[in-house]
Amino acid sequence: MSSHHAHHGDDIDWEGMAAHLERKAEVNAPYLRAAADWLHGLLGAADSGAVGRVLDVGSGPGAITCLLARRFPSARVAAVDQSEPLLDHARSRAESEGLGGRVETLRADLPDDLGALGAADLIWSSQAVHHLGDQQGALNGLAAALRPGGLLAIAETGLPPRFLPRDIGIGRPGLQARLDAAWEEFFADMRAGLPGSASVVEDWPAMLTRAGLVPSGTRTFLVEHQAPLDGRVREYLRLHLTHVLGALGEGLDAEDRGTLEGLVDPDAPTGVLWRPDAFYLSAATVHTARACTLDG
Template sequence: MTPTHGTGGLAGDALGAADVPAGDPGAEYDAEDRAEDRSEDRAEDRAEDRAEDRAEDRAEHPAEQEAELHADFLAEAAHWLHGLLGPADRATAAVRRILDVGSGPGVASRALAEAFPQARVLAVDRSAALLARAEARAAEHGLADRITTQQAERPEEFARSGPVDLIWTGNVCRHLGDQQAALRSLASALRPGGLLAVAERGLPPRFLPRDIGIGRPGLQARLDAAVEEQVTARRSRLPGATSVVEDWPCLLASAGLVPAGTRTFLIEFPAPLDVPVRRHLHTRLHGLLADVGERLDLVDRLTVEQLLDGDACTGVLWRPDAFYLTAVTVHTARLCRPLESA
């Protein structure tokens, strides 16, 4: 298990204020130059304000909040995949086409593009809004010419762009009725020798002590149990829902691939948390209450409401004991020969 620490992009005060660089006190200009400079400064200020507004808008979307927290893990995972594909020079040269399935706001797409600088990445998701964020993120990091997007919803659409050298998919199969069929669709998009990386499950996020001083101890465990019940209920209603043992190396082998390795990445932000992590936890708790609140008893629902109280010292936005700890497991497999047609 590899720990991933750091607060890349997460440090900041409660108001999100940024330091304003001081001007050069020794500079002397005539009136015309000063007016021109003030105009340029105002334009720069407006551009900075728009950038801050865009950052604030991104922070409001749960998928983007979580993706930002996982950015370091995604970069490390991309580096690990680079190593699985062979020596650095050979892997870099060999990987020219990458598919990011379930790309969301494009954080993984960026990590893959940076790890494989000669590759083009196609970000695939069913959300047009998140694909727009992926495009904006690529442009912000100078990757617009190498990261493109495609909207798709069904597994059979995954193979339209093939053959590709590397496929990354994060938490996609769990939302599809027939997970084995989804893996076959992904495998059909690989070229011989290509690699499929499937990030599924791991450990759910932990962010509260067992006893938080309000309600009954063990709230987090009961929330996890309610989520599992909800996931099971939803999976049973998915089109083509098929029950399988979620042994991912075995599922990958059944899709005609050869398992190439599994690795678990630890994502940790210890207490006390920076504001962006707290905001994500607040958003997460709000979503949990809306999603599984009916599965909780009255005491637990009231406890979650207290944790959501932005003005209370017992709320997650202010608690000194709040932390963030989760683990993501990535399973990989290669296509060693073309799949036989059915």
């Protein structure tokens, strides 16, 4: 389970996937650092021994794993993913950042291997739980891995990215609103097709409560890169829209599909790599909850 998608089969472009996820983490770095600071405060981790083990469940290539290792310098941190190639990237990244002595990797197929993760003081999982059929069951399993007083942080929902004006001079105005609607249909179909798919009201604090935890706060973090975008953010935006085009495919009408194809064309002057009006604005929501202490 990478931080975006469950993958099956041997035809995945893992190098491309790793590059995409690493670029996403780079674009989201201000939010991720702010979230790590918030978790540090919630755990009272000024006491250097307060956090001994951290799990990054759905770690992908380990960018967030390494961020958590730096923010909790006394902890051992485990990158947990189903993809061995992505875990190879996580190991290499940890070594290159001087964190190899404290960062380990665990290959796990979720939800089957939830019980084998071992106990942790902090568990972080970003955009992974919604790829498991039984989301409540997944939260129950993650909650069971927490040590008394431990913290579970689930990054789910938020707001989809905005990146262009309503009227971009090509195609019908309002493209992004139509993409949002098409994506909701795609997401619902994806969820319905997952093994053991179970419908649940996605009230994450209530779900965390049902998992036996005590909600400790929800925060939404703004991700903003203003126009004109630098090259790294432009390339991530092109990759993001390429993924959207591949996922929605024939679900778009011909005009919107053509507009999207033009936006991801690396050589088109109207593409996102070159447009002066391209920006990136999104919001990520993190839900947290604590395990009860032994005396409470």
